[in-house]
Amino acid sequence: MSGPNFPNPIVRWIDHRLPIFTLMHHEMHEYPTPKNLNYWWNFGSLAGIVLVIMLVTGIVLSMHYTAHVDYAFQSVERIMRDVNYGWMIRYIHANGASFFFIVVYIHIFRGLYFGSYKAPRELLWILGVVILLLMMATAFMGYVLPWGQMSFWGATVITNLFSAIPGIGDWIVTLLWGGFSVDNPTLNRFYSLHYLLPFAIVGVVVLHIWALHRFGSNNPLGIDVRGKQDSIPFHPYYTIKDMFGLGVFLIIFSAVVFFMPNAMGHPDNYIPANPMVTPANIVPEWYFLPFYAILRAIPDKLLGVIAMFAAIGVLFILPWLDRSPVRSGTFRPIFKVFFWMLLADCVLLTYLGAKPPEGVYVILARIGTFYYFFHFLILLPALSIFETPKPLPRSISQPVLGSGAAAAAAAMPKENS
Amino acid sequence: MGARAFFWVTMVAAVAFSDGISSAKAAGKAVDIPSQEWSFQGIFGTFDRGELQRGFQVYKEVCSGCHSLNYIAFRNLVDLGFNEIEIKAIAAEYEVEDGPNDDGEMYSRAALPSDRFPAPFPNANAARASNGGALPPDLSLMAEARSDGSNYLFALMTGYRDPPAGIVLAEGMNYNVYFSGHQIAMAMPLAEDGVDYADGTKATVAQQARDVTAFLTWASEPNMEQRKRIGVMTVLFLLIMTVLLYVSKRRVWAAVH
Numbered sequence: 001m002s003g004p005n006f007p008n009p010i011v012r013w014i015d016h017r018l019p020i021f022t023l024m025h026h027e028m029h030e031y032p033t034p035k036n037l038n039y040w041w042n043f044g045s046l047a048g049i050v051l052v053i054m055l056v057t058g059i060v061l062s063m064h065y066t067a068h069v070d071y072a073f074q075s076v077e078r079i080m081r082d083v084n085y086g087w088m089i090r091y092i093h094a095n096g097a098s099f100f101f102i103v104v105y106i107h108i109f110r111g112l113y114f115g116s117y118k119a120p121r122e123l124l125w126i127l128g129v130v131i132l133l134l135m136m137a138t139a140f141m142g143y144v145l146p147w148g149q150m151s152f153w154g155a156t157v158i159t160n161l162f163s164a165i166p167g168i169g170d171w172i173v174t175l176l177w178g179g180f181s182v183d184n185p186t187l188n189r190f191y192s193l194h195y196l197l198p199f200a201i202v203g204v205v206v207l208h209i210w211a212l213h214r215f216g217s218n219n220p221l222g223i224d225v226r227g228k229q230d231s232i233p234f235h236p237y238y239t240i241k242d243m244f245g246l247g248v249f250l251i252i253f254s255a256v257v258f259f260m261p262n263a264m265g266h267p268d269n270y271i272p273a274n275p276m277v278t279p280a281n282i283v284p285e286w287y288f289l290p291f292y293a294i295l296r297a298i299p300d301k302l303l304g305v306i307a308m309f310a311a312i313g314v315l316f317i318l319p320w321l322d323r324s325p326v327r328s329g330t331f332r333p334i335f336k337v338f339f340w341m342l343l344a345d346c347v348l349l350t351y352l353g354a355k356p357p358e359g360v361y362v363i364l365a366r367i368g369t370f371y372y373f374f375h376f377l378i379l380l381p382a383l384s385i386f387e388t389p390k391p392l393p394r395s396i397s398q399p400v401l402g403s404g405a406a407a408a409a410a411a412m413p414k415e416n417s
Numbered sequence: 418m419g420a421r422a423f424f425w426v427t428m429v430a431a432v433a434f435s436d437g438i439s440s441a442k443a444a445g446k447a448v449d450i451p452s453q454e455w456s457f458q459g460i461f462g463t464f465d466r467g468e469l470q471r472g473f474q475v476y477k478e479v480c481s482g483c484h485s486l487n488y489i490a491f492r493n494l495v496d497l498g499f500n501e502i503e504i505k506a507i508a509a510e511y512e513v514e515d516g517p518n519d520d521g522e523m524y525s526r527a528a529l530p531s532d533r534f535p536a537p538f539p540n541a542n543a544a545r546a547s548n549g550g551a552l553p554p555d556l557s558l559m560a561e562a563r564s565d566g567s568n569y570l571f572a573l574m575t576g577y578r579d580p581p582a583g584i585v586l587a588e589g590m591n592y593n594v595y596f597s598g599h600q601i602a603m604a605m606p607l608a609e610d611g612v613d614y615a616d617g618t619k620a621t622v623a624q625q626a627r628d629v630t631a632f633l634t635w636a637s638e639p640n641m642e643q644r645k646r647i648g649v650m651t652v653l654f655l656l657i658m659t660v661l662l663y664v665s666k667r668r669v670w671a672a673v674h
């Protein structure tokens with residue numbers, strides 16, 4: 001056993017019986033990490049920190065929130081006005097949800113570009129997609145809680161989608177509602193689940209990180225770590241880098257929370273829910289817009305719902321759609337172009353999700369939806385066959401093949417770093 | 418180096434982009450709302466106490482006949498620059514229902530600073546009955562419940578016109594350029610010299626509209642000044658901390674590569 005030698009006797013006593021300090025030392029301190037990770041690799045730990053921020057602010061909000069249709073809106077306004085710093089807690093939580101999605105979407109596109117979903121990280125990737133689904137369910141139900149107009153009508157529109165499922169659809173909708181329309185029982189069960197699901201996310205994040213630590217992080221070159229010279233210990237190198245990234249994140253996040261806290265929200269949600277008045281244009285939160293665009297692009301309700309869920313479902317099988325043995329997009333000249341096209345397509349769908357479903361918007365949404373699935377189901381499998389990747393570097397320590405720099409590096413003795 | 422620059426650009430773009438989306442959502446309104454200069458805009462913006470007090474006077478003397486202000490208590494008026502004695506006096510002008518007392522009876526008493534503004538109507542049906550079927554909404558959140566709220570409120574107050582030729586107004590409706598659909602059940606609430614300002618300011622319609630808008634913006638978010646003050650300190654602190662973290666990061670990483 002070559003465990004770490006802890007100077008503190010109490011730590012040593014505990015660690016001998018429950019090697020939790022050894023575990024932490026292995027996984028957070030000496031954990032060997034590729035030395036060439038770029039800043040796109042900051043977003044995983046950032047997502048974890050945002051999750052903690054959401055849990056802490058959420059628990060505090062719960063202390064003042066009342067889950068009842070007659071009091072919910074009012075109790076949120078009391079938090080905003082009468083609870084000490086309640087406005088800060090609520091603005092952090094509301095904007096935190098948006099930033100959680102920004103961070104995780106960047107994290108996912110990082111994985112898409114650098115092929116982080118490929119063997120041996122398929123399960124890690126799948127757990128990530130499970131996290132994404134749980135996040136969506138949590139955010140959707142959280143948005144219902146303030147019981148404003150968009151809360152109510154968003155809940156009505158989205159829960160109604162399930163009625164499209166043949167046979168059991170209506171039964172599911174009744175179950176979600178706890179009655180025959182979105183009402184007090186709906187609010188109560190959504191509140192209960194909104195409190196529960198984030199802890200389920202924590203559980204899946206633990207599995208996600210467990211799977212990550214099995215083979216370690218992928219890296220911008222997408223090649224495996226070949227030996228000691230390719231990696232550095234997580235601490236202090238990546239702890240300090242992640243903290244710097246956190247600082248940058250917090251500056252942007254605070255600027256939004258303190259100077260434009262309602263910019264990402266919808267003004268209608270400051271109107272108390274009213275089942276008798278339908279808002280002119282019911283739009284979900286921005287992070288659902290691409291999926292909403294896909295839903296509405298398809299004229300048939302059931303097929304629309306299927307397509308919307310398939311848009312995420314396709315991510316589950318992505319490791320088996322992209323068969324190219326090369327991970328990183330850097331060495332895949334054609335894949336790289338299509339990666340940016342996919343990103344542009346998702347931005348377009350986000351834009352269209354906010355537009356009324358009429359005229360040219362519908363046509364564009366259909367093209368965008370088609371292209372989304374075309375990318376995953378046709379292009380990626382085809383590229384795996386037809387694309388000729390660029391030659392890969394021999395190792396992380398010798399990234400540039402054939403150039404003078406590589407020759408110089410190769411000439412250097414290996415035992416440094 | 419390139420990746421780092423890219424990182425910054427993307428983070429900023431993400432914020433700008435989602436902001437763009439929310440204004441794209443707002444673009445549903447038919448007419449452009451003209452922007453006014455407000456003392457409370459910008460990250461250092463604060464309320465003008467004189468403006469708030471005049472706006473309160475407009476609310477009290479004009480709007481409160483039809484509109485409630487449910488989320489504001491008399492004690493909140495300290496924010497407007499009133500002192501405790503003045504607030505007690507303002508509250509005492511109102512009657513509120515309290516009880517039951519020891520005999521089980523409800524009774525009315527003069528309002529206290531801890532009471533909220535009494536609503537003009539006992540319920541929505543009563544409000545509709547006195548307003549030709551239309552419901553005057555609560556005003557405590559009006560500046561946030563409309564996109565570009567403050568500018569919208571000013572525009573609405575000053576947006577009454579004769580209907581253009583060919584447009585026939587429905588019974589009891591008034592033409593307003595900025596109201597969605599242009600036909601609003603509220604008659605133009607402000608009139609030239611409709612109030613007699615305590616501070617001697619000339620009460621033009623535009624002046625009253627400005628003042629009541631400032632007041633309703635405050636009512637929508639009474640903590641706005643505190644929010645911005647804490648925000649400036651937080652961002653300054655984070656900037657310094659992040660520079661230090663960056664320097665440390667460079668030091669720690671100096672040996673790698």
Ligand code: HEM
Nearest residue numbers: 041043044045047048111116125128129131132205217218
């Ligand atoms: C609550 C949300 C999430 C948290 C807290 C989280 C956390 C993390 C952390 C700490 C890492 C290691 C650092 C890094 O490589 O960036 C990581 C890696 C990874 N995550 Fe996540 N993650 C989340 C969501 C997701 C989602 C939604 C996906 C994909 C759909 C995903 C896919 C991955 C993959 C593939 C890796 C390995 C990346 C690599 O090494 O290249 N994660 N995650």
